[in-house]
Amino acid sequence: MADRSLIGTETPPGEATASAEEIVAFCEAIGDVRPEYVDGEAAATGESGPLVPPTFPMRFLFDALDPDLFFELGLNLAGIVHAEQEFVYERPVRAGERYRIIGKVHDVWEKQGRSGLLDFVTFEAKGYEKTSDELVFTARMTLISRRIEE
Amino acid sequence: MAGRTDWNAIGEGHTFEAWERSDLSIELFQAYGEASGDGNPMHTDEEFAQDLGYPTVFAQGMLIMAFAAKYVTDIAGVGNTRRIWAKFAKQTWPGETVRFTATLKRKYEEGSKTLADLEIRGTSTEGEEKIVSEATVICTQQ
Numbered sequence: 001m002a003d004r005s006l007i008g009t010e011t012p013p014g015e016a017t018a019s020a021e022e023i024v025a026f027c028e029a030i031g032d033v034r035p036e037y038v039d040g041e042a043a044a045t046g047e048s049g050p051l052v053p054p055t056f057p058m059r060f061l062f063d064a065l066d067p068d069l070f071f072e073l074g075l076n077l078a079g080i081v082h083a084e085q086e087f088v089y090e091r092p093v094r095a096g097e098r099y100r101i102i103g104k105v106h107d108v109w110e111k112q113g114r115s116g117l118l119d120f121v122t123f124e125a126k127g128y129e130k131t132s133d134e135l136v137f138t139a140r141m142t143l144i145s146r147r148i149e150e
Numbered sequence: 151m152a153g154r155t156d157w158n159a160i161g162e163g164h165t166f167e168a169w170e171r172s173d174l175s176i177e178l179f180q181a182y183g184e185a186s187g188d189g190n191p192m193h194t195d196e197e198f199a200q201d202l203g204y205p206t207v208f209a210q211g212m213l214i215m216a217f218a219a220k221y222v223t224d225i226a227g228v229g230n231t232r233r234i235w236a237k238f239a240k241q242t243w244p245g246e247t248v249r250f251t252a253t254l255k256r257k258y259e260e261g262s263k264t265l266a267d268l269e270i271r272g273t274s275t276e277g278e279e280k281i282v283s284e285a286t287v288i289c290t291q292q
Binding site: 022025026028029030031032034036037051053054055056058059062063078081082083084085086087088089092 | 171178181182184185186187188202210211212213215216217219220222223228229231232233234235236237238
């Protein structure tokens with residue numbers, strides 16, 4: 001079962017950057033290739049680089065998650081569903097900026113579903129711009145895992 | 151970088167023009183999986199999905215959320231999304247079309263900025279709700 005004592009557990013800090021090539025590939029895949037994302041010249045406004053689509057930083061959350069944490073949390077890996085996702089921006093993420101990423105287990109709870117007990121886990125990752133240590137974004141992912149009956 | 155919205159002309163309860171995204175296919179889910187760093191074969195490998203009991207692959211929730219985020223960006227402009235949250239309701243299958251609508255719930259001042267809270271829904275053209283989303287955007291005038 002999902003272990004509530006792991007709430008607040010942090011994953012080792014990582015680093016992330018949005019590369020222009022990754023942004024272009026993402027934009028082409030979702031069909032949103034507006035110049036502010038993909039055209040370096042059109043995007044330049046005196047700041048460091050192109051802006052990124054609001055869900056692009058999901059990859060930073062994937063990178064921040066320690067696989068061991070999934071096991072420690074006792075989640076049924078075969079039955080995990082992505083239930084909710086949130087991004088909060090203090091200011092926009094830009095290509096080329098380097099972020100220090102801190103991940104942690106934000107919350108753990110359970111709920112009775114129609115077909116059995118469900119475990120909920122919310123993971124959070126915060127991204128701080130490396131040189132200024134300015135908080136730029138917070139991402140939260142909620143997963144549902146169907147508890148395996150004994 | 152403003153969106154297409156004249157914030158001064160609209161008030162709470164305003165519904166924005168809908169946007170439909172079709173052409174959903176296994177190839178699209180594979181391209182998105184590759185480009186987003188999401189390697190879960192449930193969305194890209196038909197045999198794997200069928201082994202898990204699904205009729206075929208379905209879209210990553212994050213792909214549908216990326217469409218919702220594009221819709222919000224069209225409304226508010228690039229760089230103006232302060233917050234976006236989504237709950238994934240039903241799976242989205244190849245061949246479906248998702249229709250996005252948004253309502254202005256609240257417009258308010260915060261410091262020197264005007265912000266707007268939007269509620270967004272993505273529903274298939276058959277009427278099945280795929281995603282419920284909320285966004286807080288900065289209102290920059292056209």
